[in-house]
Amino acid sequence: MTSDIRKLSLLLLFLPFSLWILLLIILPHIGMVYLSLQEKVAPRVYEFGFANYIDFFMEPIYWNTLIRTGLMSLLVTFLALLIGFPVAYYIAKLAGNRTKGTLFMLCLIPLWVSDLIRAFGWILLLRESGIVSSALVGAGLIDTPIEFLYTDATVIMGLVYTVILFMIVPLVSTLDGMDNAMIEAGYNLGGNGFTVLRRIIIPYAMPGIVSGCIVVFMMTAGSYLTPILMGGKNSSWFTEQIYDQFISRYNWESGAAFGFLLLAFTSIVVWVGLKLSGQTLTSTVAKS
Amino acid sequence: MLIRGVGNGTGSVFFKLYVLAFFIFLAAPLLAAGMFAFNDSQFPSLPWRGFTLDWFFNDSEPMLGMFHDRRLLRGLNVSFIVASAVALLSVFVGTCNAFLFVRHNFPAKNFFYILMVLPLVIPGVILGISILALASNVANGIEDSLNIELEFLRPGLLLVILGQFSFITTITSLVITARLKKFDISLEEAAFNLGGSRWHVLRTITLPFLRPAMIAAGIVAFLVSFENFNTTLFLVGSDAPLTITMYDRMVKVGSTPVLNAVSVFLMLGSGVLALVSLLIQRDKSN
Numbered sequence: 001m002t003s004d005i006r007k008l009s010l011l012l013l014f015l016p017f018s019l020w021i022l023l024l025i026i027l028p029h030i031g032m033v034y035l036s037l038q039e040k041v042a043p044r045v046y047e048f049g050f051a052n053y054i055d056f057f058m059e060p061i062y063w064n065t066l067i068r069t070g071l072m073s074l075l076v077t078f079l080a081l082l083i084g085f086p087v088a089y090y091i092a093k094l095a096g097n098r099t100k101g102t103l104f105m106l107c108l109i110p111l112w113v114s115d116l117i118r119a120f121g122w123i124l125l126l127r128e129s130g131i132v133s134s135a136l137v138g139a140g141l142i143d144t145p146i147e148f149l150y151t152d153a154t155v156i157m158g159l160v161y162t163v164i165l166f167m168i169v170p171l172v173s174t175l176d177g178m179d180n181a182m183i184e185a186g187y188n189l190g191g192n193g194f195t196v197l198r199r200i201i202i203p204y205a206m207p208g209i210v211s212g213c214i215v216v217f218m219m220t221a222g223s224y225l226t227p228i229l230m231g232g233k234n235s236s237w238f239t240e241q242i243y244d245q246f247i248s249r250y251n252w253e254s255g256a257a258f259g260f261l262l263l264a265f266t267s268i269v270v271w272v273g274l275k276l277s278g279q280t281l282t283s284t285v286a287k288s
Numbered sequence: 289m290l291i292r293g294v295g296n297g298t299g300s301v302f303f304k305l306y307v308l309a310f311f312i313f314l315a316a317p318l319l320a321a322g323m324f325a326f327n328d329s330q331f332p333s334l335p336w337r338g339f340t341l342d343w344f345f346n347d348s349e350p351m352l353g354m355f356h357d358r359r360l361l362r363g364l365n366v367s368f369i370v371a372s373a374v375a376l377l378s379v380f381v382g383t384c385n386a387f388l389f390v391r392h393n394f395p396a397k398n399f400f401y402i403l404m405v406l407p408l409v410i411p412g413v414i415l416g417i418s419i420l421a422l423a424s425n426v427a428n429g430i431e432d433s434l435n436i437e438l439e440f441l442r443p444g445l446l447l448v449i450l451g452q453f454s455f456i457t458t459i460t461s462l463v464i465t466a467r468l469k470k471f472d473i474s475l476e477e478a479a480f481n482l483g484g485s486r487w488h489v490l491r492t493i494t495l496p497f498l499r500p501a502m503i504a505a506g507i508v509a510f511l512v513s514f515e516n517f518n519t520t521l522f523l524v525g526s527d528a529p530l531t532i533t534m535y536d537r538m539v540k541v542g543s544t545p546v547l548n549a550v551s552v553f554l555m556l557g558s559g560v561l562a563l564v565s566l567l568i569q570r571d572k573s574n
Contacts, residue, residue, distance in 0.1 A: 005486070006392075009387075009392075010388070010392045010394060013384050013385075013387050013388040013392065014388060014394075016380070016381045016384045016385075017381070017384065017385050017388055017400070017404070020381055020453075020454070020457055021400075021403050021404070024419065024450060024451075024453065024454035025403070025406065025407055025410075025454060027422055028415075028418035028419045028421065028422040029418050031418060031421045031422035031425055032414075032417060032418040032421045032422075034425075035421045035425070083310070086303065086306060086307075087306075087307055087310050090303050090304075090306075090307045091307075094300065094303060103307070103311075105563075105566060106311060106314070107314075108562060108566065109558075109559055109562050109563075110314055110315075110318060111562075112511045112515065112558035112559070112561070112562045113318060113515070113554070113555055113558060114514075114515030114517070114531055114554065115515070115517060116515075116517060116531050116534055116535060116538075117318070117321050117551045117554060117555070118317050118318070118321075119317075120317075120321050120538065120543065120547065120548075120551065121316070121317025121318055121319075121320040121321035121322075121551075122317045122320075123543075124317075124320040124321060124324065124332055124333065125316060125317060125320045129333045129334075130333065131320055131333075131334060134333075134334045161313070161314075161317070165314075214409060215408075215409070218409050218410075218411060219411075221411060222411020222412055222413055222414070222518065223518070224413060224517065224518050224521065225517055225518075225535070229538070239411070239413045239518075242413055242417065243413075243521070243522075246417060246420075246522060247522075252421065252424075255417060256417065256418075256421055259413070259414045259417045259418065262411060262413075262414060263410065263411070263414050266411065270409065281402055281405060281409075
């Protein structure tokens with residue numbers, strides 16, 4: 001009797017889960033791969049084949065953009081970790097109890113402001129007639145206004161800005177759980193700041209670091225707004241290529257192939273990252 | 289090196305300056321996006337021409353305020369409908385998932401758990417195009433074979449809601465699962481011993497315990513939906529949510545300070561909601 005009820009409730013709970021995963025995740029991805037394997041042979045006539053993928057590899061602009069997007073995303077991830085780690089360490093370990101709560105909240109609130117508004121803010125700051133340029137002219141440091149937008153450096157800065165809080169928040173929660181005595185013990189045993197950081201703090205924070213890096217890398221590689229708005233026509237971001245194929249050229253088959261390639265590429269990077277760091281998806285992302 | 293001992297190490301001053309600089313970096317573009325909403329000028333740029341609230345309330349061109357701008361208001365309305373639907377759906381499925389993974393054991397549970405987390409690490413653009421591709425394929429197939437046009441499978445509100453729901457459900461599931469794990473099962477057993485029925489116990493003991501997490505998850509879902517761009521971009525039909533409307537105007541018309549006014553409005557709105565959700569979540573630790 002009770003076991004029947006348990007079975008029934010298991011089935012009832014499994015139903016929404018499986019509908020969600022099957023209808024909105026698995027089938028659409030199968031649909032995307034299927035679409036990407038359609039070759040256009042004549043108007044409204046399609047054959048099964050790899051033409052869309054062959055096109056991708058034959059056209060250097062396409063795969064160069066993917067590699068460029070991947071490398072820049074790795075750089076952004078690394079910079080976000082480098083810049084964010086000290087901030088997370090300060091919030092979790094050095095700040096007093098009240099400051100800690102306030103600082104953490106200050107970190108959470110910008111998370112809820114849309115990428116669009118944040119990129120918009122940077123445009124107002126950095127464009128030729130923008131605040132930074134005007135301030136520099138006003139201060140007499142430069143003679144003519146400078147255009148800061150539309151360079152790779154600006155795009156990288158903008159992307160770091162957009163994603164860094166997704167690095168800091170898991171780092172703070174991981175470091176928060178660390179016993180201060182472990183750090184003190186490290187010093188008592190004669191370690192200097194660098195040894196303590198390398199041998200105690202970083203290994204302890206590893207799940208948070210990996211979780212932050214995965215989320216940040218995926219978000220960067222899949223981002224659309226920041227590269228377009230801050231990088232302009234020359235940003236050459238891969239999501240832009242996908243958008244171009246889908247919306248501008250109405251070439252869905254090729255767009256689907258691009259989408260699958262981006263997914264495969266980012267998944268491989270994340271998989272390698274997990275293997276190298278000895279972590280798993282459930283021990284990192286699912287925890288935060 | 290950066291990391292000195294815990295407490296008042298010599299690194300403290302350096303550290304404080306660094307953290308201060310970081311928070312200035314964090315606030316700068318938000319302040320820039322906010323301040324021009326109050327500038328009495330037709331362009332969101334310096335010089336400062338005096339304080340005005342026209343970009344919110346003025347009812348005529350050329351300084352048409354956001355509360356009189358029909359297209360912006362329609363976008364706001366669409367975003368509101370989408371976000372409410374996504375929040376309700378994703379909290380419901382998230383709660384089911386929490387019970388499924390915390391209370392039940394079944395074959396390949398770990399595999400299914402990974403499936404549940406997966407949508408969070410799929411780029412939003414790809415979720416958008418894959419759902420678009422499947423829906424169109426189904427719609428085309430039905431149209432060709434049965435000659436019935438299924439309008440709801442074409443880009444539009446339903447697809448936008450489903451697209452956002454597909455990954456926001458992972459977020460709500462994780463938040464609610466974390467809370468359910470902390471539940472002391474002996475409370476339920478006690479209630480059963482006192483003669484409570486399954487449904488009664490769920491309604492009076494377990495769900496009230498979960499309520500703060502469900503509300504917080506709902507707020508998070510609402511906010512994430514409201515600001516989503518990547519997934520929505522590919523699924524949007526004639527009813528565009530606010531982020532898409534703003535983007536169109538930014539790219540095609542060029543920005544005017546009315547966009548700054550909308551930015552201020554959104555920052556205030558999401559700030560308030562984020563605070564509410566933090567306060568609710570704080571209660572749960574007590």
